[in-house]
Structure formats: structure tokens, C-alpha cells
Amino acid sequence: MEGVSPLGAKLYVVATPIGNLEDITMRGLRVLKEADVIAAEDTRHTKKLLAHFGIKTPLTSCFEHNERGKSVFLIAKLKDGTWKKAALVTDAGTPGISDPGYRLIKFAIENGIAIVPVPGPSALITLLTVSGLPLDTFTFKGFVPTGALVKRRFFIRLKNKKETYVMYESPRRLKDTLDVIHETLGDVHCVIGREMTKLHEEILRGTVSAVKALLEDRVIKGEVTLAIRTEESSQPFEEGITIPDELKKLLAAGLSVKDAVKAVTEATGRPRGEVYNAALRIRAALK
Structure with missing residues (x-):
């Protein structure tokens, strides 16, 4: 069942193909066709997808560097009744997953807009x-x-x-x-x-x-x-390599004392205090 908002407005989060255009869902195509506007990461890219399927819905850009401002604009239009349905897409795959989208979705939730997932491709x-x-x-x-x-x-x-x-x-x-x-x-x-x-x-x-x-x-x-x-290792270090050796390697690689101690403690099961004291000595020697 699609989400219902007291305002009656909806934001559809639509997954789009990561390559093969046939991977878009029938529901995804319907939503893109029926939406009042589509917020796209790159309008030039999405325009090609829409043209392929004969969809003429207006586009507006919503990418990393304008997402905050564009979110205010889009939600205002949904709240004042100018639009009833908006769709969010990225260049490929599912919006919000290492792509723009979560700020708009979060702002829509905060403003009482129903969020409707339209699942599909994800790399x-x-x-x-x-x-x-x-x-x-x-x-x-x-x-x-x-x-x-x-x-x-x-x-x-x-x-x-x-x-x-x-x-x-x-x-x-x-x-x-x-x-x-x-x-x-x-x-x-x-x-x-x-x-x-x-x-x-x-x-x-x-x-x-x-x-x-x-x-x-x-x-x-x-x-x-x-x-x-x-995999977990019952023998986390190579034969002959000691806890000080491993700490020295991790600290020399730039890890903080905290991270190096955590890694070695988890790998060896040795008391944290013992490993921490060894790490402090090694860090002092490296300076």
C-alpha cells in the first residue's frame, strides 16, 4: 500500500536502470509518467531515459551541491498543492545509496510528505x-x-x-x-x-x-x-610476527593508537591494557 500523507502529497523514490534500460519496472515507468515533476541528479542523463520511453514529465535538477536548497523548493510546492506527486531519481540505481537523495527524503518526512519507495536496480x-x-x-x-x-x-x-x-x-x-x-x-x-x-x-x-x-x-x-x-583468523599474524611488530606496522601506516590497539586486541584476544601500553611505547619510539 502506498504511503498516505495528511497533505495528500507524495514523494516517490524511484530506482532506475544501472545500464540496461529494460531493467526499469512497469511501476517505475507509470510513476515517472504520472508525476508532476521529476527531481533528477543530472537532468541531461534522465532526459535520455524519459525520451526512450516517451515520457514528457518536467524535470528539475537535484544533485549533491544544490540538494538542500532544492529540497526546500520541492517540498514547498508539494505542501502548497502546486504538485501532488514528485519523483526522485539519480543517474543510475536507487536514490540515496552513495547518491543524492537522503536530504530531500529527510526534509519531506519532517514536513509530513508521504514517501513511497519504487524499488529496482542497485549496483x-x-x-x-x-x-x-x-x-x-x-x-x-x-x-x-x-x-x-x-x-x-x-x-x-x-x-x-x-x-x-x-x-x-x-x-x-x-x-x-x-x-x-x-x-x-x-x-x-x-x-x-x-x-x-x-x-x-x-x-x-x-x-x-x-x-x-x-x-x-x-x-x-x-x-x-x-x-x-x-574471515576471522585463529592466527591473525604471520608466523614469527609479534604483537609489537603488528602495532609498529599499524602505527607506521598512520593509524591512531586507539584504532591500532582495537585491531590488535580483537585479533589476539590479549588484554587491552597490555596492548595499549605496548602501543604507547612504540609510538614514542617512532617519533
């Missing part, structure tokens, strides 16, 4: 369903950080946890990211989806080292989604 779910990785639980990490140090910290925090992680990455940074994963997490299993649902769709599965070998001599293009599987 992260598309990859996970064909990954072959355990999906009883999984964690979406958004976009992989770009800075070398920040990226290393990002993956170190995933160590020694039994979990499936899914994230978005730029094709030009993918090889470097695989190197960092290999250095910080070891030769874990990974799945890469490139250009999913498009003509040149490609799914790569294997250990990080195996996938790196497949991509070694290639120029990678297109949208990339990456999933990895990390």
Missing part, C-alpha cells in the same frame, strides 16, 4: 546476488577512499572480521586498491563487477592475487563494484 545488490559470497550478512562501505594513507586505514579496519563487504571504486584506481587489499587483508576472495547489465558486462571472481593477474595488462574502463570476503 551493490546486483553484484552480491551473483558473487557466490556468503550473504547472511554483508556491509556496504560506499566509495573506497582515494588517499593512500586513508585507503590503507580503511582496509586495515576490516581485518579479522568474518564478513562480506561491498563497495564502489573508480576503474583507474582499481589496481591500486587491489594491491592495498592484498597488503592489508591478505589473499582474500574478491568479486569485481564491471559495466554490469551493459553490453560489455564482466564479472571476475577469485583471490585478490588471481584477479590482479587477470587485470595486469589491461586498461580498466566502466563502472566498477567490488566485493570481498574477510
Whole structure:
């Protein structure tokens, strides 16, 4: 049942194709056709989708840098009765998931506007369903950080946890990211989806080292989604590596004492106080 607002106005959150236009739902097309206005991340991109299906609904832009102001404008129009139905879309996939949308949705909720989900494509779910990785639980990490140090910290925090992680990455940074994963997490299993649902769709599965070998001599293009599987380890460190060795490595990589202590304590089961004192000594020696 569609949400009902005391004002009678509705904001439809509509998922759109991530590549293949046939993936849009019949309901999604109906909503886009019947809406008074469509708020789009990039009106030029959405205009092509609408033209393909013969939809002539007016468009207005709603992207990261104008979302706050545009939210006020859109909700005002819904509250004063100018519009009864507004639809929100992004360039591809589901609005709000590493894309604009949540500010508009939050503001609409605060102003008594009914929010109606119109589900459909999502790159992260598309990859996970064909990954072959355990999906009883999984964690979406958004976009992989770009800075070398920040990226290393990002993956170190995933160590020694039994979990499936899914994230978005730029094709030009993918090889470097695989190197960092290999250095910080070891030769874990990974799945890469490139250009999913498009003509040149490609799914790569294997250990990080195996996938790196497949991509070694290639120029990678297109949208990339990456999933990895990390495992708990009964022997979290390589043979011969001690707690001080691991702390030194983490602190030298730029982790805070707090984060390094947390990672080593979780991995070894040693008392936090013992690890913390060791970390303080090592940090002092590194200065």
C-alpha cells in the first residue's frame, strides 16, 4: 500500500536502470509518467531515459551541491498543492545509496510528505546476488577512499572480521586498491563487477592475487563494484610476527593508537591494557 500523507502529497523514490534500460519496472515507468515533476541528479542523463520511453514529465535538477536548497523548493510546492506527486531519481540505481537523495527524503518526512519507495536496480545488490559470497550478512562501505594513507586505514579496519563487504571504486584506481587489499587483508576472495547489465558486462571472481593477474595488462574502463570476503583468523599474524611488530606496522601506516590497539586486541584476544601500553611505547619510539 502506498504511503498516505495528511497533505495528500507524495514523494516517490524511484530506482532506475544501472545500464540496461529494460531493467526499469512497469511501476517505475507509470510513476515517472504520472508525476508532476521529476527531481533528477543530472537532468541531461534522465532526459535520455524519459525520451526512450516517451515520457514528457518536467524535470528539475537535484544533485549533491544544490540538494538542500532544492529540497526546500520541492517540498514547498508539494505542501502548497502546486504538485501532488514528485519523483526522485539519480543517474543510475536507487536514490540515496552513495547518491543524492537522503536530504530531500529527510526534509519531506519532517514536513509530513508521504514517501513511497519504487524499488529496482542497485549496483551493490546486483553484484552480491551473483558473487557466490556468503550473504547472511554483508556491509556496504560506499566509495573506497582515494588517499593512500586513508585507503590503507580503511582496509586495515576490516581485518579479522568474518564478513562480506561491498563497495564502489573508480576503474583507474582499481589496481591500486587491489594491491592495498592484498597488503592489508591478505589473499582474500574478491568479486569485481564491471559495466554490469551493459553490453560489455564482466564479472571476475577469485583471490585478490588471481584477479590482479587477470587485470595486469589491461586498461580498466566502466563502472566498477567490488566485493570481498574477510574471515576471522585463529592466527591473525604471520608466523614469527609479534604483537609489537603488528602495532609498529599499524602505527607506521598512520593509524591512531586507539584504532591500532582495537585491531590488535580483537585479533589476539590479549588484554587491552597490555596492548595499549605496548602501543604507547612504540609510538614514542617512532617519533
